[in-house]
Amino acid sequence: MKRIIALVAALAGVAWTARGAEVGQQAPGFSTKDCCNAEVKLSDYKGKIVVLEWFNPNCPYVKKFYDGGHMQKLQETYTGKGVAWLQVVTFGEGKSPFASMDAAMKYTSEKGVKATKLLMDEGGAVGKAYGAKTTPHMFVIDKDGKLVYAGAIDDDRGPKYSADAKNYVVAAIDEIMAGKPVSTPNTQSYGCGVKY
Secondary structure, three states: OHHHHHHHHHHOOOOOOOOOOOOOOEOOOOEEEEOOOOEEEHHHHOOOOEEEEEOOOOOHHHHHHHOOOHHHHHHHHHHOOOOEEEEEEEEOOOOOOOOOHHHHHHHHHHOOOOOOEEEEEEOOHHHHHHOOOEEOOEEEEOOOOEEEEEEOOEOOOOOOOOOOOOEHHHHHHHHHHOOOOOOOOEOOOOOEEOEO
8 A cells, every 4th residue: 555655655756755754744853963973863953844865976866966066055054044954874884875974074174064964874763754765865954843845956957957847945945934835845856866
């Protein structure tokens, strides 16, 4: 039955998860380590808009946004407006895209990443709570802690960046900031599979 529901949701362009995060509900709380081995909780950002970005530096769909500096510009713009932007690297044992925490910090430094934090979700508890399936997979949480967007970053599923694509994350944040409901709350994410 779950497979049938997931297939119907996928065909309808709706991001569906078996458990965890549902748009319109409170976002699942979590506690995990950042790349400096400090504990980070979602509750640390209470009262802020939060973006969760599932991230893998080896994924061509992630590189699509980072190699040209497009994701970094978004991060800088919105963190400058008080948004907490959290990159999440979810991985099973022995599957991390980084050889070490030092490698993670080096990569983010070299690429000029402007995210608030880089979170290391070893074992995948955070990814499973949100139903993260791809890198990137994006989630937006409003100031009340409610999940208001889940899905793709934009509507161009191709391997190259397009300035003409509709950016769903930007639209969701801008609508929240303007006191409006999110017009497109669910989309189907695309990219590389999360390595659970």
